[in-house]
Amino acid sequence: xxxxxxxxxxxxxxxxxxxxxxxxxxxxxxxxxxxxxxxxxxxxxxxxxxxxxxxxxxxxxxxxxxxxxxxxxxxxxxxxxxxxxxxxxxxxxxxxxxxxxxxxxxxxxxxxxxxxxxxxxxxxxxxxxxxxxxxxxxxxxxxxxxxxxxxxxxxxxxxxxxxxxxxxxxxxxxxxxxxxxxxxxxxxxxxxxxxxxxxxxxxxxxxxxxxxxxxxxxxxxxxxxxxxxxxxxxxxxxxxxxxxxxxxxxxxxxxxxxxxxxxxxxxxxxxxxxxxxxxxxxxxxxxxxxxxxxxxxxxxxxxxxxxxxxxxxxxxxxxxxxxxxxxxxxxxxxxxxxxxxxxxxxxxxxxxxxxxxxxxxxxxxxxxxxxxxxxxxxxxxxxxxxxxxxxxxxxxxxxxxxxxxxxxxxxxxxxxxxxxxxxxxxxxxxxxxxxxxxxxxxxxxxxxxxxxxxxxxxxxxxx
Amino acid sequence: xxxxxxxxxxxxxxxxxxxxxxxxxxxxxxxxxxxxxxxxxxxxxxxxxxxxxxxxxxxxxxxxxxxxxxxxxxxxxxxxxxxxxxxxxxxxxxxxxxxxxxxxxxxxxxxxxxxxxxxxxxxxxxxxxxxxxxxxxxxxxxxxxxxxxxxxxxxxxxxxxxxxxxxxxxxxxxxxxxxxxxxxxxxxxxxxxxxxxxxxxxxxxxxxxxxxxxxxxxxxxxxxxxxxxxxxxxxxxxxxxxxxxxxxxxxxxxxxxxxxxxxxxxxxxxxxxxxxxxxxxxxxxxxxxxxxxxxxxxxxxxxxxxxxxxxxxxxxxxxxxxxxxxxxxxxxxxxxxxxxxxxxxxxxxxxxxxxxxxxxxxxxxxxxxxxxxxxxxxxxxxxxxxxxxxxxxxxxxxxxxxxxxxxxxxxxxxxxxxxxxxxxxxxxxxxxxxxxxxxxxxxxxxxxxxxxxxxxxxxxxxx
Numbered sequence: 001x002x003x004x005x006x007x008x009x010x011x012x013x014x015x016x017x018x019x020x021x022x023x024x025x026x027x028x029x030x031x032x033x034x035x036x037x038x039x040x041x042x043x044x045x046x047x048x049x050x051x052x053x054x055x056x057x058x059x060x061x062x063x064x065x066x067x068x069x070x071x072x073x074x075x076x077x078x079x080x081x082x083x084x085x086x087x088x089x090x091x092x093x094x095x096x097x098x099x100x101x102x103x104x105x106x107x108x109x110x111x112x113x114x115x116x117x118x119x120x121x122x123x124x125x126x127x128x129x130x131x132x133x134x135x136x137x138x139x140x141x142x143x144x145x146x147x148x149x150x151x152x153x154x155x156x157x158x159x160x161x162x163x164x165x166x167x168x169x170x171x172x173x174x175x176x177x178x179x180x181x182x183x184x185x186x187x188x189x190x191x192x193x194x195x196x197x198x199x200x201x202x203x204x205x206x207x208x209x210x211x212x213x214x215x216x217x218x219x220x221x222x223x224x225x226x227x228x229x230x231x232x233x234x235x236x237x238x239x240x241x242x243x244x245x246x247x248x249x250x251x252x253x254x255x256x257x258x259x260x261x262x263x264x265x266x267x268x269x270x271x272x273x274x275x276x277x278x279x280x281x282x283x284x285x286x287x288x289x290x291x292x293x294x295x296x297x298x299x300x301x302x303x304x305x306x307x308x309x310x311x312x313x314x315x316x317x318x319x320x321x322x323x324x325x326x327x328x329x330x331x332x333x334x335x336x337x338x339x340x341x342x343x344x345x346x347x348x349x350x351x352x353x354x355x356x357x358x359x360x361x362x363x364x365x366x367x368x369x370x371x372x373x374x375x376x377x378x379x380x381x382x383x384x385x386x387x388x389x390x391x392x393x394x395x396x397x398x399x400x401x402x403x404x405x406x407x408x409x410x411x412x413x414x415x416x417x418x419x420x421x422x423x424x425x426x427x428x429x430x431x432x433x434x435x436x437x438x439x440x441x442x443x444x445x446x447x448x449x450x451x452x453x454x455x456x457x458x459x460x461x462x463x
Numbered sequence: 464x465x466x467x468x469x470x471x472x473x474x475x476x477x478x479x480x481x482x483x484x485x486x487x488x489x490x491x492x493x494x495x496x497x498x499x500x501x502x503x504x505x506x507x508x509x510x511x512x513x514x515x516x517x518x519x520x521x522x523x524x525x526x527x528x529x530x531x532x533x534x535x536x537x538x539x540x541x542x543x544x545x546x547x548x549x550x551x552x553x554x555x556x557x558x559x560x561x562x563x564x565x566x567x568x569x570x571x572x573x574x575x576x577x578x579x580x581x582x583x584x585x586x587x588x589x590x591x592x593x594x595x596x597x598x599x600x601x602x603x604x605x606x607x608x609x610x611x612x613x614x615x616x617x618x619x620x621x622x623x624x625x626x627x628x629x630x631x632x633x634x635x636x637x638x639x640x641x642x643x644x645x646x647x648x649x650x651x652x653x654x655x656x657x658x659x660x661x662x663x664x665x666x667x668x669x670x671x672x673x674x675x676x677x678x679x680x681x682x683x684x685x686x687x688x689x690x691x692x693x694x695x696x697x698x699x700x701x702x703x704x705x706x707x708x709x710x711x712x713x714x715x716x717x718x719x720x721x722x723x724x725x726x727x728x729x730x731x732x733x734x735x736x737x738x739x740x741x742x743x744x745x746x747x748x749x750x751x752x753x754x755x756x757x758x759x760x761x762x763x764x765x766x767x768x769x770x771x772x773x774x775x776x777x778x779x780x781x782x783x784x785x786x787x788x789x790x791x792x793x794x795x796x797x798x799x800x801x802x803x804x805x806x807x808x809x810x811x812x813x814x815x816x817x818x819x820x821x822x823x824x825x826x827x828x829x830x831x832x833x834x835x836x837x838x839x840x841x842x843x844x845x846x847x848x849x850x851x852x853x854x855x856x857x858x859x860x861x862x863x864x865x866x867x868x869x870x871x872x873x874x875x876x877x878x879x880x881x882x883x884x885x886x887x888x889x890x891x892x893x894x895x896x897x898x899x900x901x902x903x904x905x906x907x908x909x910x911x912x913x914x915x916x917x918x919x920x921x922x923x924x925x926x
Contacts, residue, residue, distance in 0.1 A: 001549040001824055003481045009824075010477030013553050017560030018466045018473075031572050035799045038576040046584040050826035053550070056819075060557065064816075067573025072562045079570075079790070082810075084562030086469040087516070090476050092559035094523065096766045097480030099535045099547030107542075109494050110530025113501040121509040144607065147808035155656060170660025171634040185788045186809055192786075193618060193807065195658015197633025241790055297810075303559045304812055323655075325648045326895040327542070327704055327903070336498045344656065344807065345610035346649055347545075347760075349767060353527075356519075361464055361472075363513035432789040440790070 001053070009053040016057060017089065020065070021072060025447055028424035029073040031066060038067040074447035075426035077456060080241070080269045081444025085301035087361035091354025092303055102348050104328060105336035112337055115142055115352035122308055122355070125364055126274040126294070129287040132310035134337075140310040141342040142351045146268035147186035148344055149293035149309035150235060152317065154190045156291070157233035157262030159320040167320065171195035175232040176224045178202045180212045180247065182240040184266060196232070209396050210243050210433065212236060214251035221259050233262040236289075238282050239270025242431040242438070243395035243403050246270070249285030257288055264291045268307070269444075270399055272299040276368050279399075290316075299374075299400075299444055300367045302358050306351055309342075317342055374400040374443045377453045381441060384457050391461075394438040402441045403433065410437040419463035426456045464516070472516040479520060480552065483528070484535060488910055491887035492536040494529060501530040537910040538889035538919060543704070543732045544907025548764035550824035554817025555766055564810050567791060568799035571813070575800055578605055578815035585771055585818070588827055589737040589757070592750040595773035597800075603773040604805040605814045609731035610649035611807055612756035612772035613698060615780065617653045619754065620696035620725030622783040630783065634658035638695040639687045641665045643675045643710065645703040647729060659695070672859050673706050673896065675699060677714035684722050696725040699752075701745050702733025705894040705901070706858035706866050709733070712748030720751055727754045731770070732907075733862055735762040739831050742862075753779075762837075762863070762907055763830045765821050769814055772805075780805055837863040837906045840916045844904060847920050854924075857901040865904045866896065873900040882926035889919045 001009070041063045071082040102111030119140030123133050132138045143149045158166050158175060166175075175196050179187045181203040191201045202224070205216035221231045234256050236247040249265055256263040265286060271294025273279040286292055293309045296302035311317045322341040324333065332338075340346050382397045385404050395403040406412035414437050417430045429440045439460070443453060464472070504526045534545040565574030582603030586595050595601045606612045621629050621638060629638075638659050642650045644666040654664045665687070668679035684694045697719050699710040712728055719726040728749060734757025736742040749755055756772045759765035774780045785804040787796065795801075803809050845860045848867050858866040869875035880893045880902050892903045902923070906916060 003485050003549075006484075006549040006553075007478055007481050009549075010481070010553060010556070011474045013556055013560075014473030014477060015470055017557070018470050020560060021469075022466050033572050035568065035572070035795060036576070038573045039580050042577070042580055044580075044583075046588055046822055047826060049828070051823045053553075053824050056550075056823050064561075064573045064577070067571070067576070068561065068563050069569065069571045071564055071570075079564075082562060082564050084559060086464040086466075086472075087519075089556070089559040089562075090469075090473060090516075093473070093476055093552070093556045094480070096547060096552040096555035097476075097483060098527075098531065099545060099552075099766055100531050101534055101542075101545050101767055105498065106532065107534075108530070108532045109496050109498070110501045110527045113499070113530070114505070114527070117502050117505055117507075120507075125509055145808035145810045147810070151656075151807070166658065166660060167655040168661050170636055170638070170654075170663050171658035173633055173635040175633070184809075185786045185791065189784070189786050189807075189809075191633075192630040192783075193614075193657065195629065195634035197629060198631050200633050241788070303562055304564060304810060320655075321652070323648045323652050325704070327892050328648065329893075332498060344614070344652075345608040346647075346652075347608045347610070347767060359509055360514045360519050361516050363510060365512070429790050430792075 005053065012057060016060065024070050024072050025074045029075050029427045030069045030421065030424050032424060033067055038063060069427065074445045074449065074452045075456060076445055077441045077443060078427040078429040080298050080442055082297060082304050083301045083446045084303035085358055085362055085446065087357040088301060088303040088354040091357035095350040095353045098350060100350055102350055103340040103346050104330055104338045105332050106330040111350045111352065112339055114356060115339065116337055118352045118355045119308060119310065121359060126271065127277065127280050127283060128310065131287065131312045132292065137314065138310060138312045139314045140308055141339055143307040143309045143343060144305040146184065146266055146293050146295055146307050147189065149307050150186050150264060150266055151190040151193055152309065152321065152343065153262065153264035153291040154194050154233055155320040156311065156317045158194055160262060160316050161230055161232045164319060174229050176200045176202060176229050177233050177235065178204050178217055178220060179235040180204055180206050180237065182206065182210045182242055182245050183235055183237045184241050184268065187235045210240060210245035212247040212252060214248055214255055217252060218255045221255065221261065231259060231261045233264060235264050235266055238265055238267035239399065243433055244270065244398040244401040246398065249289065253285045253288035262290045265289045267292065267294045269295065269298040272296065273371055273399055275300065275364055276371055296355060299371065301362065301446060302354050306355060370446060377443050377450060378402060381453055381457060388461060394433055400443045403438045405436060405438050413437040413439055416460055416463060420459050423459060423463065426459055468516065475520060479523065487533050487535050488537040492538050492890045493532045493887050495887060496530050501526060532890065537908045537912065537915045539908055540904045540906060540919060541890040541892040543761050543905055545760060545767050546764045546909045547766035548821055548825060548909065550820040551764060551766040551817040554820035558813040558816045561813060563813055565813055566803040566809050566811055567793055567801045568795050569793040574813045574815065575802055577819060578802065579800055581815045581818045582771060582773065584822060589734065590740065590743045590746060591773065594750065594775045595755065600777065601773060601775045602777045603771055604802055606770040606772045606806060607768040609647065609729055609756050609758055609770050610652065612770050613649050613727060613729055614653040614656055615772065615784065615806065616725065616727035616754040617657050617696055618783040619774065619780045621657060623725060623779050624693060624695045627782060637692050639663045639665060639692050640696045640698065641667050641680055641683060642698040643667055643669050643700065645669065645673045645705055645708050646698055646700045647704055647731065650698045673703060673708035675710040675715060677711055677718055680715060681718045684718065684724065694722060694724045696727060698727045698729055701728055701730035702862065706896055707733065707861040707864040709861065712752065716748045716751035725753045728752045730755065730757045732758065732761040735759065736834055736862055738763065738827055739834055759818060762834065764825065764909060765817050769818060833909060840906050840913060841865060844916055844920060851924060857896055863906045866901045868899060868901050876900040876902055879923055879926060883922050886922060886926065889922055
């Protein structure tokens with residue numbers, strides 16, 4: 001593709017995306033395809049010669065779009081939102097066009113310094129504790145996902161509690177991690193990857209809002225110590241996936257501080273709410289957390305992937321993740337931030353651009369207004385659920401998530417979810433709370449307005 | 464940003480990228496900035512109100528570009544190439560614009576099925592063994608980096624050798640991994656992360672081309688077995704970072720097969736050479752490897768990140784990485800590929816698009832011609848080095864890498880590297896082989912032509 005062709009096709013693709021975003025709500029939210037159907041529409045073998053780009057673009061419409069679950073659809077109420085704002089799409093484009101690899105400060109100083117600044121900007125915008133600011137001993141980094149952030153936190157905790165021994169000698173058993181059964185699956189996955197093992201992940205008892213009981217945490221830690229084990233880390237959730245439960249971070253932090261246990265707070269979706277000053281209760285207790293993560297790629301509008309991960313002591317993180325072969329040594333090694341030492345892989349994209357573009361071109365008022373709209377819509381939906389005798393709330397509604405169930409039991413709840421999703425007019429996720437089927441309605445789309453929520457509720461009460 | 468503004472600014476950014484790529488070779492290859500200088504050019508606090516996008520674009524020129532190391536510069540001879548072709552940039556743009564999350568088949572069937580097809584296309588184009596094709600028990604997935612692929616391979620190996628016990632019980636010591644001192648740093652990092660520990664990573668003896676000695680591997684495994692340890696995996700390198708050494712995979716595979724040890728082959732850069740049928744010697748022995756990775760984001764033109772990771776038995780990989788909370792269960796769970804079970808994180812971008820765009824719009828002939836041009840240029844450079852009495856080859860030249868050193872010793876070699884890089888006319892990486900300083904010249908840029916290599920050589924012989 002020549003530069004002139006790139007201009008022509010690039011303009012066409014930009015227009016195609018603008019059209020896609022403008023019209024995504026007009027079609028179904030999900031695909032009506034059986035496994036293998038998409039592949040069957042495409043050549044089984046690679047092309048022998050180049051094709052016109054127009055043919056590729058046409059196949060986006062013919063093959064790809066009909067095979068997607070449309071996460072940008074205004075009636076996408078499943079999982080968590082994954083908004084992709086226009087400025088962030090342009091930031092991703094700029095990153096791809098520049099094609100630099102910011103693994104070290106020296107391999108693109110601007111990539112590192114802009115990223116550090118963006119994390120400091122976000123510390124301010126979210127009202128996070130000063131300890132996470134890069135101007136002190138802490139600091140932040142962009143990770144791909146909260147899964148990676150949690151794993152990095154576990155590794156830092158593992159090295160801290162063993163004084164760096166496990167990186168050298170390997171894990172030899174006995175390390176214990178604490179969370180709840182409602183924490184994200186990445187906590188268990190991280191424990192497996194890091195060699196801790198699922199058997200050493202304690203699911204601490206929860207209260208009737210599915211939030212961790214700090215007294216039960218203290219008791220679990222004491223029991224493990226008595227058994228000769230080594231409590232290593234607590235992963236507290238601010239906004240669980242299933243029910244948006246919020247663990248009592250201040251009380252948990254007190255236990256962690258007393259016990260010398262690393263506290264990681266996973267606020268992957270809910271943490272972004274702190275962009276609105278009136279919602280800063282989501283930050284409670286963070287002034288004593290060792291690490292924290294939240295995802296602009298969920299509720300803020302920065303396209304996936306963009307997880308922000310802060311640590312209070314970057315030395316612990318770097319001690320866990322740094323490796324320095326000769327070919328990565330530079331004149332600045334040790335005196336600058338080399339982000340390869342803050343993450344699992346070596347190479348890294350220039351992801352700070354999309355956050356920078358979004359904060360400058362859309363400003364913070366845009367996500368603030370969106371979040372407040374979602375909360376108002378959620379309130380309204382809760383009222384409708386409470387007024388409807390066939391349904392009941394399955395958990396205390398919080399932020400933008402409503403968990404409900406059919407009063408006739410699991411089969412009825414499951415049937416509603418299946419029938420509603422089968423219409424492809426809206427999409428919901430099923431989960432299980434206290435062993436019972438639950439329908440989740442997460443209101444988080446950039447284009448989601450009152451009439452979409454109204455239609456969703458009509459759908460749920462009529463199928 | 465409104466849709467109309469997105470069109471306008473998007474067109475401008477596309478043109479900006481076309482200009483950047485067209486002119487990147489006219490300026491310096493690296494930045495002349497001290498730590499902190501870039502940040503000092505930017506506001507310390509986030510903007511209170513949105514700014515015109517024109518201001519953002521202007522800052523790309525004012526702040527960002529002067530602070531970059533230009534990986535797309537034709538005189539970038541450092542590390543490995545990181546090419547970003549025009550079609551792949553458009554693929555990344557399409558992925559960001561669609562904003563879907565392909566963590567499960569059901570969360571966007573087209574994202575999963577296109578990715579599986581692309582891995583099968585690449586299996587054909589690279590002439591890889593049939594065992595890696597998704598139509599059998601094996602298959603492939605796009606990872607972000609070779610670091611992640613290697614870690615996934617180690618985790619699959621760990622679970623296989625312990626019959627799945629470590630995921631549950633954690634690592635309890637005694638597992639051993641084998642590689643050479645010349646393998647990528649991600650092997651050691653992976654061993655640390657997975658709880659194996661650096662002390663249990665054996666650096667098997669190498670021959671005088673820095674390639675693993677299969678007899679030494681067999682001896683190391685035997686010694687560990689005799690000591691009651693459990694050999695778990697071998698990571699063989701096809702094209703090491705320092706010197707492009709190629710471990711003898713066929714002989715290593717024989718040892719691994721006999722010993723029941725997982726064999727992962729890391730061909731992050733060199734593996735792409737197999738796009739040229741005459742270079743398929745890089746695939747030797749893969750028909751007995753358990754896993755393999757190579758990076759289209761290095762030598763093929765698909766923008767970072769795009770690592771292809773294949774396994775012969777996807778069951779082993781999934782057993783190592785699968786976790787199934789209720790909110791991720793779908794009607795198709797177990798009967799389709801859910802790529803979340805093939806990688807470390809949960810969420811994932813639609814990266815198959817950039818590979819698909821590149822293979823269709825540029826075709827395979829474009830990277831083939833580029834690779835052949837690089838090899839011819841490398842041959843020529845080797846001739847110049849051999850004819851120059853002040854320099855000598857520090858390792859057998861292979862593919863697109865030349866390792867050389869000054870005959871006057873390390874200080875002279877280091878001085879040449881420092882002075883050459885300080886001109887910012889070209890960029891080289893230093894490494895160490897046999898305890899001696901080495902200057903690496905990796906010829907891999909999409910825009911690198913004979914006159915760039917000639918100028919680089921003149922620079923190295925005149926500073």
